Amino acid sequence: MLEWRNLVCGVMVVVLPTSLMAQDSARAMLRNEGGAWVNGSPAPTSSAIFMHDSVRTEKENKARIDADGSTVTVAPETIVQFEGGLLILEHGSLQVNTWRGMRVRVNCVTVSPPAQEWARYDVTDVDGTVLVLAHQNDVKVHYSGPATWRSKHVELSDVTVYQGGQATHEDRCGEAPKPVGPDSIPAWLNTPWAIGIGSGVIVGVTCWALCRKSPMSPYEP
16 A cells, blocks of 8 residues: 555656646736737736737837746737747747747747746847847747748858847748749730730631642642
């Protein structure tokens, strides 16, 4: 009986801290003084946010996200989605102070600080350009766009922003290939006028070729 009790206690010691860490990483506290919204609804001055929750701040209003080992300042006019150890920035600016490696993603651009080390950095996405500022420790900027783009821009796909430095990157995930097919034909070629001229040219060329062709059994008087 004593051995069974020791076994159960040992399992609980291993399982409970892991489950508590998972719960802590999947939620955070949002603190603000007004002008903040969570999933489209006004947020109280202090409220819990969970995975996939979206936070938006109004003009001249900031908010703060207190997560496990991380504190994030949400600048005014910012939209961000909470994903545990990852923040998805749709627009605006974030100031991240983290020990747990809190990352920020903007479309195909991901900013990753070192884990188990204090790092402080800013990420701003305005007018289609991502600006990364590294205030404390180095951060890595990774681009996960199309393979064709990465093969041509190897030097830009992974960049290290050293402490005190900054880097900019386009937030687009690469331009879609131009369509090939009927939709790619210029509009003026689909007009009745252009179609009529084209048909006439084809008929004329065909008649000219037939008229010049010699008959198979020529007649000799």
